[in-house]
Amino acid sequence: MSLVINNLSYQYPNGKQALRGISLAVETHETIGIVGANGAGKSTLLLHLVGILLASSGEVSINGVPIIKKNLREIRRQVGMVFQNPDDQLFMSNVAADVAFGPQNLGITPAAVTEIVAEALKEVAAEHLAERPPYQLSGGEKRLVSIATVLALKPEILVFDEPSAALDPLARRRLIQLLAKLPQTKLIATHDLDLVVDLCERTIILSEGQIIADGLTLEIFNDPELLKLGQLEKPLRMQGCPICSPKIC
Amino acid sequence: MSKLIESGLELRELERLANKKTLIHQVNATAKLVVTLILIGITVSFSKYALIEIIPLLIYPVIIMNLADLSTKHFFKKILVGLPFVLLIAFFNLWYDQTAWLIFGKVSITGGMVSFLVILLKFILTVSAGLLLIATTPLTELTTALLRLKIPPFLITQLSLTYRYLSVLLEETATLLQAYSLRSFKKTGVQYQVWGSLVGQLLLRTLARAERVHQAMLCRGFQGIAFTRNKSQLQLCDWYYLCAWVCFFVLVRLLNLPEILGMIFTGGFR
Amino acid sequence: MHMADALISPAIGGVFAATTIGLAAYAAKKVQTQLDEKQLPLMGVLGAFVFAAQMINFAIPGTGSSGHLGGGLLLSILLGPAAGFLTMAAILIIQAFFFADGGILALGCNIFNLGFFPCFIVYPLIFRHWVNQNSSKTRIFLISLIAAILGLQLGSLGVVIQTKLSGISELPVGTFLILMQSIHLAIGVVEGLVTASIVSFLWQARPELNQPVMPLVNLSTKKLWLSFLVLALLVGGVFSWFASSQPDGLEWSMFRTSGQEEFTGKSTWHQKLGEFQEKFAALPDYNLKNVQPVEGKYPSVDGGTSFAGVVGAGLTLLLAGLLGIVLKFFKKRTAY
Numbered sequence: 001m002s003l004v005i006n007n008l009s010y011q012y013p014n015g016k017q018a019l020r021g022i023s024l025a026v027e028t029h030e031t032i033g034i035v036g037a038n039g040a041g042k043s044t045l046l047l048h049l050v051g052i053l054l055a056s057s058g059e060v061s062i063n064g065v066p067i068i069k070k071n072l073r074e075i076r077r078q079v080g081m082v083f084q085n086p087d088d089q090l091f092m093s094n095v096a097a098d099v100a101f102g103p104q105n106l107g108i109t110p111a112a113v114t115e116i117v118a119e120a121l122k123e124v125a126a127e128h129l130a131e132r133p134p135y136q137l138s139g140g141e142k143r144l145v146s147i148a149t150v151l152a153l154k155p156e157i158l159v160f161d162e163p164s165a166a167l168d169p170l171a172r173r174r175l176i177q178l179l180a181k182l183p184q185t186k187l188i189a190t191h192d193l194d195l196v197v198d199l200c201e202r203t204i205i206l207s208e209g210q211i212i213a214d215g216l217t218l219e220i221f222n223d224p225e226l227l228k229l230g231q232l233e234k235p236l237r238m239q240g241c242p243i244c245s246p247k248i249c
Numbered sequence: 250m251s252k253l254i255e256s257g258l259e260l261r262e263l264e265r266l267a268n269k270k271t272l273i274h275q276v277n278a279t280a281k282l283v284v285t286l287i288l289i290g291i292t293v294s295f296s297k298y299a300l301i302e303i304i305p306l307l308i309y310p311v312i313i314m315n316l317a318d319l320s321t322k323h324f325f326k327k328i329l330v331g332l333p334f335v336l337l338i339a340f341f342n343l344w345y346d347q348t349a350w351l352i353f354g355k356v357s358i359t360g361g362m363v364s365f366l367v368i369l370l371k372f373i374l375t376v377s378a379g380l381l382l383i384a385t386t387p388l389t390e391l392t393t394a395l396l397r398l399k400i401p402p403f404l405i406t407q408l409s410l411t412y413r414y415l416s417v418l419l420e421e422t423a424t425l426l427q428a429y430s431l432r433s434f435k436k437t438g439v440q441y442q443v444w445g446s447l448v449g450q451l452l453l454r455t456l457a458r459a460e461r462v463h464q465a466m467l468c469r470g471f472q473g474i475a476f477t478r479n480k481s482q483l484q485l486c487d488w489y490y491l492c493a494w495v496c497f498f499v500l501v502r503l504l505n506l507p508e509i510l511g512m513i514f515t516g517g518f519r
Numbered sequence: 520m521h522m523a524d525a526l527i528s529p530a531i532g533g534v535f536a537a538t539t540i541g542l543a544a545y546a547a548k549k550v551q552t553q554l555d556e557k558q559l560p561l562m563g564v565l566g567a568f569v570f571a572a573q574m575i576n577f578a579i580p581g582t583g584s585s586g587h588l589g590g591g592l593l594l595s596i597l598l599g600p601a602a603g604f605l606t607m608a609a610i611l612i613i614q615a616f617f618f619a620d621g622g623i624l625a626l627g628c629n630i631f632n633l634g635f636f637p638c639f640i641v642y643p644l645i646f647r648h649w650v651n652q653n654s655s656k657t658r659i660f661l662i663s664l665i666a667a668i669l670g671l672q673l674g675s676l677g678v679v680i681q682t683k684l685s686g687i688s689e690l691p692v693g694t695f696l697i698l699m700q701s702i703h704l705a706i707g708v709v710e711g712l713v714t715a716s717i718v719s720f721l722w723q724a725r726p727e728l729n730q731p732v733m734p735l736v737n738l739s740t741k742k743l744w745l746s747f748l749v750l751a752l753l754v755g756g757v758f759s760w761f762a763s764s765q766p767d768g769l770e771w772s773m774f775r776t777s778g779q780e781e782f783t784g785k786s787t788w789h790q791k792l793g794e795f796q797e798k799f800a801a802l803p804d805y806n807l808k809n810v811q812p813v814e815g816k817y818p819s820v821d822g823g824t825s826f827a828g829v830v831g832a833g834l835t836l837l838l839a840g841l842l843g844i845v846l847k848f849f850k851k852r853t854a855y
Contacts, residue, residue, distance in 0.1 A: 052464045073470065081468045087417050088461040091560070093388050093409050105470035133264060133388075135416045153469060252574045256618070263617060289624045294529045297687050301832040307839045315846035330619045335523045338688050345689035351829070361689065368525045368687060375524035379623045383616050403547050403559070404605065410563025411609040412617075415570055422571040438576030438585035445716030448572055448588075452721060459564040463557050471556065511831025 002028040002157060002185050003049070008058035009209075010044060018044040020209040021058070026185060028156075033196035033217060034189040036206035037231035042189040043084075045206065046159050049187065050081045062157065077106070080150035080184075084162040086142035090134040095121070095145050098134070102153040120152040121145075124178060140171025147178070157185045164192045193221065193235035205230040253423040257416055259327075266319060266384040273317035277487040278390035279397050284494045285382040291498045292374045297364040298350065301508060303371070305501045309494070310377045317385045324384075328376045339368040388412060414462075418455065425451055521614070522629050522678060524622030528685035535681065536627030542635060543608055546601035558602055566606040569594060570613070577713055586709030591637030592667050593714045596646065600638040607634035632677035637670035645669060659722075660715040667711030668704060675703035 003026040010019040018041050026032060034042050047053040048060050051072045060067045067075050083089045092098040099117045108116065121127045124144040129137060137145060143163065150158065163179070164172045176198050179186065190196060196203055196217055203220050205213040207230050213220050220226060221235055239245065267274075273281075288309060295303045314321060346361035386394075392405050429439065429447060439447055463471075483491075500506070524532070550558055569590035576585040590610065595603030608630045614620040621629045645666040650659055679695050682688050688695070 047464070050464075050468050052467060076468055076470055079468075081465075083461060083465050085461070088458060089465045091410060091413055091462050091465065091563075093392070093413055097389060101466075101471075102469035131268075134413070135261075136264075149469065253571060256574065260617060286623070289524055289622070290529055293524055293527065293532060293624055301828040304832050304835045305839075307836070308842060311839050311843045312846065315843055327619050331521065331523050331621065334521065335525055338526055338682065338690065341688060341690040341694075345691070364687070364689070370525075372523055372525035375622055375624065376619045379616055380619055401544070401547055403551060404543065404609075407559060407562050407566075407605060408609045408612060410560060411566035411570070411606070412613055414564045414567035415613065418564070418567040418571040419574075422575065426575065438578040440578050441580050441712070441716070444577055444713055445720035448575065448713070448717050449720030449724065451572070452568060452717060453724060455564055455568040456561075456725075459557075459561040462560040462564060466556075466560060505828065505831075507831030507835040508828040509831065510834050511827035511829070514834060515827050515830055 001025050002030075002063055003061075003187075005048075005060050006058055008045075008048060008055050008060060010048065010053060010056045018209050019048075022209075022211055023058075024204065024211065024214070026157075026187070028185055029183065030202060031179075031186040031188070031200045033193075033200035033203040034187060034206060035191070035193060035196060035203060035230065035232060040206040040230075041209040042206055043161055044209075046081065046161055046187070046189055049157070049159050050079050051075050077153055078155055079157045079159060080153055080155035081159045082143075082146050082150055082161065082163060084165060086139075086146040087134070089146045089149060090137075090142060092134075094131055094133050095126070095137070095148075096130040098145065099130075099149050099152045102149060106153070116152050120148040123151055123182075124148045138171070139166055140168065140174065143167060143171070143175060144178070151182075155184060157187070158182065160186065160188045160190070162190055162192075163188060164190060164195050193232065194237050197221065197235050197237060205232065207231070253419050253426065257419040257423070260416060260419075262323075263383055264387070266317075267387045269318060269385075271317050271385075273313055273385045276385075276490050277483050278386045278394035279483060280487040280491040281382055281386055282391065282394045282398070284491060285378045287495055287498055288378045289375045291502050292371050292378075294502065295367070295371070297367055298360060300363050300367050300370070302501070302505045303367065303374070305506045306374055306498070307370075308497075310374070310381060313381045313385070314377075317381070319381070319384055324377065324380060327380055328373060331376060332372070335368060335372050339365045342368065414458075417458075421454070422451060521611075521621030522625040522632070522681060524624045526682050526685060526687055527622070527625050527628060528687065529624070531681050531685045532622075532624040532627060534627075535631050536624070539608070539627040539630045539635075542639070543605060543630075546604045549601035550605065558598070562598060562602050562606045562609075565594060565597060566609045569606070570610050577709060579709060586706060586713075588713050589633065589637075589667075589671070589706070589710045591633055592642060592646065592663070592670055592710065593717060595638040595642035596714070596718055600642050603642070604630075604634045604638040607638065628677065628681045632674040632681075636673040636677065637666075640673065641666045641670040656719050659719055660712070663715035663718065664708065664711035667714055668707035671703040671707035671710060672700060675699040 003024070005022055005024040008019055008022040009017070011017050022041075022045065034045065036042055044053065048055060048067070049062075051067045051069075054067070054069065062075055062078050065071050065074060065078075090098050092101055096117050099120050100113050103113045103116050117130070118127065121130055124147050126141065126144045126148060129141055129145060134142065134145070160179075163175060167175060172192075172195070176195055179188070179199055186199075188196070188200060200217050202215065203213070203217040204211055205220065205226065212229055213223075213226050221238055224234075227234060233239075288306070292303065292306060313319075314324065342364045343359070343361040346359060346364060348360045349357040350360045350363050351358040383391075388409065392409055395405050395408075396402065425447065426439075429443075433440065550562075569588070572588050573590060574587070576587060578585050591603065591607050594606050597603070598606060611621060611629050611633060612626060615623050615626055615629070646662060649662045654662075676696075676699075679692065679699050682690075683692055683695065690698075
């Protein structure tokens with residue numbers, strides 16, 4: 001088991017109960033889709049996996065190491081998080097400096113850092129962007145580079161928040177191909193259910209801070225009752241032909 | 250409200266220029282920074298009537314601008330930004346200092362005219378020195394230069410973060426103002442009833458963004474200690490560059506070069 | 520008003536640069552010992568925010584004109600004085616280098632005028648002193664207004680003092696003061712109102728922000744006055760040294776003339792100016808520098824030297840221009 005969540009609950013300081021009794025176990029190399037309506041608790045759940053939020057009750061552990069304050073350094077090495085907005089993640093003045101940020105904080109020697117940076121950029125096929133400032137990148141390029149900044153830490157688990165948001169179709173397809181290639185354990189929170197169909201064998205539906213479904217992706221997406229409960233819709237690909245099937249609205 | 254968009258474009262233009270690969274661009278950033286600072290110091294140290302003595306310094310922008318392949322027109326436009334305040338102050342010199350400085354037949358040149366011109370010259374020299382540095386040096390190299398000059402890493406990091414989010418915030422603000430102006434039908438700026446909420450909303454979003462940036466930093470092992478990049482060493486040619494300019498500046502400061510030239514030309518030495 | 524390098528002397532630039540570096544080192548130490556690593560990204564992003572917000576035009580009701588935000592006061596309200604000061608410094612540095620707004624040597628002066636006064640004087644002594652969690656909206660408006668006006672008055676006073684001490688401007692102190700302080704009174708009112716409306720909005724939307732983000736840096740008033748005194752002595756000392764080592768403007772100017780010409784009213788240029796001056800009543804204390812040079816008091820310089828100087832200056836300019844053309848020519852040659 002690489003990730004175990006046991007009866008996790010979280011309440012925001014303003015009193016909002018965001019997670020209620022979440023339990024989940026994830027095998028190494030598994031890819032899991034986390035879906036649910038806006039405000040269902042997806043992002044809150046992800047923030048617990050990197051220790052930015054700490055459980056109000058219950059516990060989360062990575063490879064047997066509980067996520068508590070004193071383990072955070074270790075945890076953040078093992079879990080890499082790709083944020084929804086690349087502009088939040090790319091805060092340095094150019095791509096290479098940004099990818100180097102993590103390894104530098106680990107105290108790796110400059111020579112080794114340079115090597116790691118080149119490797120990480122190669123992994124996402126973005127070597128040519130190394131010297132560019134972030135605002136000169138397209139949305140798709142920003143996304144790739146964000147992923148490289150995380151890969152540079154050589155994590156075992158990757159956590160994605162809305163990876164396909166605001167990408168054009170081609171960039172989205174490239175992203176999906178890249179994610180399919182990455183060997184790490186992956187958790188992907190998204191509204192892009194077709195991406196889930198492409199990448200994840202297993203899917204979790206969150207609703208009002210609880211897991212209302214946890215199972216094989218295709219089975220879940222073929223259960224209309226469940227989808228309705230989660231305020232979701234069947235992935236476009238699994239809906240009928242646009243000409244012969246009736247319009248929904 | 251196009252000022253925002255213009256500023257953003259200007260930043261990008263400077264960045265594009267800074268990433269060119271000319272002779273000047275290849276000089277080490279530390280050398281260029283030091284030359285720039287010394288030039289500014291020397292320029293400013295000339296007395297207020299040193300119109301003639303100061304002129305040779307113009308050779309610096311002429312040479313750099315050409316070797317670095319920069320357009321003069323574009324540069325003069327940029328230099329104009331800070332001009333109004335300087336002009337305002339300088340104009341008063343014309344006014345209050347009317348002692349004759351030089352008399353050509355009937356026309357007398359007053360001290361005010363001279364000091365007015367000196368202020369303008371100093372302005373052009375100092376401002377172009379700064380701009381030429383920025384237009385020939387990428388920010389990442391400049392930050393390593395600052396590091397070498399013993400500026401604390403904390404401050405350098407803070408500076409580069411500010412710079413990084415400048416373009417993001419400029420864009421966000423421009424979008425917000427566009428949305429505002431589409432529904433306000435007024436041209437004179439933001440009405441006072443919405444000052445608080447318009448800028449306040451932007452501020453709230455900015456605070457949320459700072460929070461997320463901080464989270465992203467934490468996720469990659471940030472522990473409140475500012476980070477640094479490895480320094481690049483000054484090569485021999487960087488030292489030559491530095492020494493040559495500094496010698497020139499000192500020479501200009503110590504000797505009245507144009508006067509010497511003029512004496513040779515008019516036979517003043519006889 | 521951003522000071523330009525062209526208006527200051529190296530001594531003034533140096534003194535204020537040193538002071539500012541000292542203040543920045545002190546502030547950086549303060550911020551870092553708070554051990555709140557959130558501070559760094561917050562400072563960066565808020566600096567960019569203020570930069571962008573400075574470009575928003577705020578319509579001033581009933582006047583048809585508009586003003587904008589300065590930011591020093593707002594930043595210290597949001598970040599505390601030390602971090603606010605550093606953020607303001609970063610903004611001014613970027614403005615100087617990337618937008619040619621304010622000089623590089625003059626950065627010390629500008630950071631002092633626009634950072635030190637609002638963050639270390641006005642914020643702790645006025646704003647924090649009179650406004651707290653339970654202050655009414657009216658009170659916030661009133662105190663913000665006073666704080667912003669005071670901050671800008673101090674700042675523009677700084678500009679006047681720095682310019683005068685540098686000895687480059689001929690503008691009489693009185694006129695200069697009236698001009699600067701009145702302009703900045705107007706700017707201060709806008710700054711105060713904008714800051715107040717942002718702060719009121721923010722504290723209503725996010726009440727938890729209505730407390731110093733960072734406990735007030737424990738600035739003892741004694742320390743403050745002491746550092747003020749040291750600065751005053753420093754500036755005074757440098758100034759008097761400068762004044763004594765260099766003859767004042769008039770003497771310098773006379774040094775250049777041959778010393779025989781009586782200058783007043785002789786040239787037509789001068790007469791016209793004089794007529795124009797009489798019409799120009801806005802500057803009541805206008806005072807023509809009517810000092811008659813006493814024969815022999817000023818060293819008379821050989822007119823030939825000046826002539827050679829002028830010729831040489833022309834030649835140098837020509838040379839510089841030629842140099843540019845030659846360089847351009849060679850660049851084109853090598854490009855093909």
